[in-house]
Amino acid sequence: MDEDFAPNLAVEAINIQTKESFERWLDYHFPSYVASFNSRVDVSWMDFVRGKWSSFPQALIWGVRALICLRMGAAEGNREAIMCARHMYSRGITHLAGLLRTPAVLSDETLAAAILLGGYEVLDGSTDRSWIIHSQGIRQLFCARGPSAHTRGMGRTLMLCWRPYIVADAFINAVPCFLGDPEWTQILMSEEIARAEDEQDRGSPLGQTMDYAFNEVAKCPGYLATTKNIVSSHTNVDLAMIRRLINCILQSKGNLEHFHGILGEIHPPASFVGVIPSMYATTLVQGSRDGISFAIALLDQLMTVLQSYLERTTRSVMIGSPGDKPEQDPWRLVAKNQSVEPNTTQSPRLKELEDPDLSTYAIGDLLDKFSLTMGMGSLSPDACGCPQFSAHKA
Structure with a gap:
């Protein structure tokens, strides 16, 4: 009824709910690590999301939605919600691919979208290694933007939040x-x-x-x-x-x-x-x-x-x-x-068709703990090069 009689109001209500749900997602997965720099940066994640949502590219919006939906599905044991999250992730990846071919390729919004979609790969990747392939693209964005783009503002926040995974990427790729x-x-x-x-x-x-x-x-x-x-x-x-x-x-x-x-x-x-x-x-x-x-x-x-x-x-x-x-x-x-094997990442759409194993999503604060090790947690005892924090057990 809201969509029929007040569509703009309904959309805005959903957007507000989405933004606040993202804060709960951060608090669930990264309570301590985000706290280590949140009060020390110019722009926090929530400042960024609340203040610029209306101008976000679709890749970033779908990245936020996918992570929230995945967390909801995992918490409630709802396979349908997880399948929906995978569909959202797929749309986000499609929009990101288009965004990378525009003048906005080096913007904070593009990097933020890549990082959130990379975070989705960590939590629900098609294989244990698929996040590594995605992380290589994020690394290229950081290098193309250069150090000066990460001294202040949201650029610094993005660098601080993803840096443990940059180190892990380097270890795994030797x-x-x-x-x-x-x-x-x-x-x-x-x-x-x-x-x-x-x-x-x-x-x-x-x-x-x-x-x-x-x-x-x-x-x-x-x-x-x-x-x-x-x-x-x-x-x-x-x-x-x-x-x-x-x-x-x-x-x-x-x-x-x-x-x-x-x-x-x-x-x-x-x-x-x-x-x-x-x-x-x-x-x-x-x-x-x-x-x-x-x-x-x-x-x-x-x-x-x-x-x-x-x-x-x-x-x-x-x-x-x-x-x-x-x-x-x-x-x-x-x-x-x-050494990392050739790209074994399945396409997002193939991943959407798989029936999710709900037991693989109970990772709690493992991402937070891994981040606090500064990327050192990527050194696997069996020297296989697989990170120990992936929720997906291929």
């Missing part, structure tokens, strides 16, 4: 992460940024420490990729280059140990928590310490491998030993196992 490059670490967190936050009454030593730690974690995929290339190389490697790599790893490890020590108090004082809601402080400290510990453990392993390789290579040069045969190198086998 390539360096662009967020570890100097021009990006300077806009993620620096003394200048910390000082500006304090002057604007947005300061949080806890949040700033997390950001400094992330700068070091973002370098870890590059350390891993370079180490693999060195020990898997069939040609002689410059020993001076290996020593420089070891020095960089040692410096990052020292910085991470320093930040781990700063986060030593499980229940930090209010002066350290700053503008972040105090109810999330303990979770943020514990999650960040876990991520830092994972990173330190990785760097220790890389140091062991590099020092062993350096000693073996130096000894081979001195005594003229041919060294290990390439096929005997276990790191080459690990690198092969961790």
Whole structure:
């Protein structure tokens, strides 16, 4: 009846309900992680959604709707709602493909749409790896926009919310992460940024420490990729280059140990928590310490491998030993196992036809916990390269 007699009013009511439902979606999946930067940015997700909804491209609107509908279907055990969410996701992807061919390709709205649809892939991807393919496109958007587009406004919020998945993408693909490059670490967190936050009454030593730690974690995929290339190389490697790599790893490890020590108090004082809601402080400290510990453990392993390789290579040069045969190198086998397979993503429309398994959607706060590890949670114990936070169990 509302649609018949007052269609404009009905549409507006639905839009309001959708926007408020999206806030509940954020609170369900990312309560702590969003809280770590929400009070420190110019524009939060909800500021963005509430303030600019009327001008959003269709790709972004359908992305929001798909996530809300998926969450509703999962919570209520409603297969029909999940199938509807998949249809919404498919429409969002179609609109995004068109948006990427327009002058708005580098806008905040396009990047936001790509991120939300990427988030849908994490929660209900056609395979465990389909989100990785989508994330590669998001990475290209970030790089095309450049660091300066993410220093303030919604651009900074988008970068902060997706950065753990950028690191995970780099680990899974065994390539360096662009967020570890100097021009990006300077806009993620620096003394200048910390000082500006304090002057604007947005300061949080806890949040700033997390950001400094992330700068070091973002370098870890590059350390891993370079180490693999060195020990898997069939040609002689410059020993001076290996020593420089070891020095960089040692410096990052020292910085991470320093930040781990700063986060030593499980229940930090209010002066350290700053503008972040105090109810999330303990979770943020514990999650960040876990991520830092994972990173330190990785760097220790890389140091062991590099020092062993350096000693073996130096000894081979001195005594003229041919060294290990390439096929005997276990790191080459690990690198092969961790490489991403060709695109196995099913089309969205094929996914729509599958009967959803409701048991795969009970992930609770796993996405929140993963985000707090700064992407380190993507290092799978079985070295298969599959993320451990995917709701879809293919």
